[in-house]
Amino acid sequence: MTSDAVPIPFEVDPFERFRSGFPALRHKTYLSVCDKMILHDDVRAGVDRFLDHLAEASANRADHELMVVSSRQRFARLMNVDASTVAAVRNVSDGVNTIAWAMPMAEGDNVVVCVDAEHPNNIYPWLRLKRRGNEIRLVGHLPDGSLDLDAMINAIDDRTRIVTCASVTFAPGHRTDLAKLGEACRQKGAFLLVDGVQSAGILAHNLSDLPVDGFATSTSKGLLGLYGYGFLYVSPAWIDRLEPAYLSRPAVAMTTDDHSVMGGLDYAYQPDSRRFEVGSYNLAGAYAADASLDLLLDLGIEEIETRVLELSASLNEGIAGLGLPVAVPARGMQQSHIVTVGVLDAGGHGFSTDPTIGLLSKRLEEAHVSHTIRRGQLRFAVHAYNTLDDIKHTVDVIAGG
Ligand SMILES: Cc1ncc(COP(=O)(O)O)c(C=O)c1O
Structure with missing residues (x-):
């Protein structure tokens, strides 16, 4: 040359x-990402950074929590919503139970769910509400295993508070027409809660454009993070209509972000989805998710x-x-x-x-x-x-x- x-x-x-x-x-x-994620070198490097900080005592909790803030923001970008609508939770079960117990429900109010198509972690939380006096409308699936959306829509009435479904079922793996189900929910004022773990990070969900009120996921599958860290999106129209069942410092509105500071005895909830967060975060999970979301957003x-x-x-x-x-x-x-x-x-x-x-x-x-x-x-x-x-x-x- x-x-x-x-x-x-x-x-x-x-x-x-x-x-x-x-x-x-x-x-x-x-x-097998429908079962569990595999680890990318950058995600491992993110977790290593966290562990190195622990080993060297080189960061405090507020420094680590910047990763919670950043991973929330990145997840929000992936879903095309504002970061203020996203709570850091542990997994799907955590997000689903959070909504189940935050929703104001009177005795006899009902929840609609397609029983055989959902993962157990989107069924047991609702069976628990049955013991509280709520009605759980268990709808069957179609012969091919997909959700019977027409039967679900027919089951919605004026006493339906929540309708729930998977964005993609864990088996056989049909994608749900969230627009169709969500429109029917909107007509009756019911909350559509989506278990999004199978599709988050893999399929595009423009949550700002869909009639979806809640979306719960862990990072342990398509989001390529760790077990025990996840996100719960709650639409802006619903956040202040929901009262968290558990309460600890992160969910209380204060002028400081320091989670050890006690405020007054008369408290107000955070005005955003942080009102659904409880106690210390899974920080290793936050470091991992921040790195994996960066990779996914890049693509x-x-x-x-x-x-x-x-x-x-x-x-x-x-x-x-x-x-x-x-x-x-x-x-x-x-x-x-x-x-x-x-x-x-x-x-x-x-x-x-x-x-x-x-x-x-x-x-x-x-x-x-x-x-x-x-x-x-x-x-x-x-x-x-x-x-x-x-x-x-x-x-x-x-x-x-
Ligand atoms: C559709 C669906 N929902 C929920 C889960 C797991 O729930 P969690 O994140 O609460 O462990 C799985 C795991 O396989 C799943 O496939």
Whole structure:
């Protein structure tokens, strides 16, 4: 090369760069984010920074809590809402129970939930309210396992305070039409609470534009953070209509942010979603979430969704092309990042009574393709780090190649 040759700028594809930060992907085809996240090097570095501070006594609590503030802001950006609507919570259960007990409800007021399609952590909180004297309207799902939205809408009446659903069910993995359900809730003044853990960080939810009143998630799946840290969004129209069941310092409005300072005995709640926060934060979780949200925001949630839906459609069609029953449509409103194979409820959590599913699971395991079995179905889930090669390899393994 002559000395005046102009170097060609070498741009690494941002998705490839993202992928290269996950050690697990060097020896695995990872299709199990519906079960749990995998760790990116930057997220580990965030947690290490926290641990280094603890080891060296080099930061105080207020310094650490800047990560709570920053992760709330980043989650709010991801969901296109104002940071003041976001509370730092522990997990989905924490967010769901927070709403269940903060909602003013008289005896006989009701909650509508699709019983068989929801995760237990979005069912037990409501069964608990039944013991308090509230009615829980348990609606069944459609034969394909998707939410029966018409039945849910028919169950809403003037005494319905809360309607709840998953943004994407954990199995079979249908995406819910939140606009349709939310419109019906708005007409009756009911609160639509979404368990968003399966889709947060993977599919785009523009919460400012959707008739969704609450959205609860942990960071332990698509948000690529740790267990025990999550977010609860509450729409501005509802925040000051809800009274937190638990109360401690972070939820009390004061001129200082120092969480050890006692105010007067006559207190006011925080004017924003911090009124739903309780006690000390999971700070390791906040450091992790801040780093993982930074990565996701860099890629862009619309871009992530587009990539993920292309990959999940390829996987869906590839498996269907082998003559196997795929549960969720490959395209359209109900498509998500999850692809499930086999007969619904032919088996349960981690097992199938269908010998074909058992055989495929063994074959996939031997080929280091991470997957799970839920409700008897073989389950895969795609995230932004997956590639078309992952999909081709998985289809080849299923085909016996
Ligand atoms: C739809 C759904 N909701 C909730 C959870 C877990 O709830 P939590 O974050 O309270 O542990 C899961 C975990 O698999 C899930 O798939």
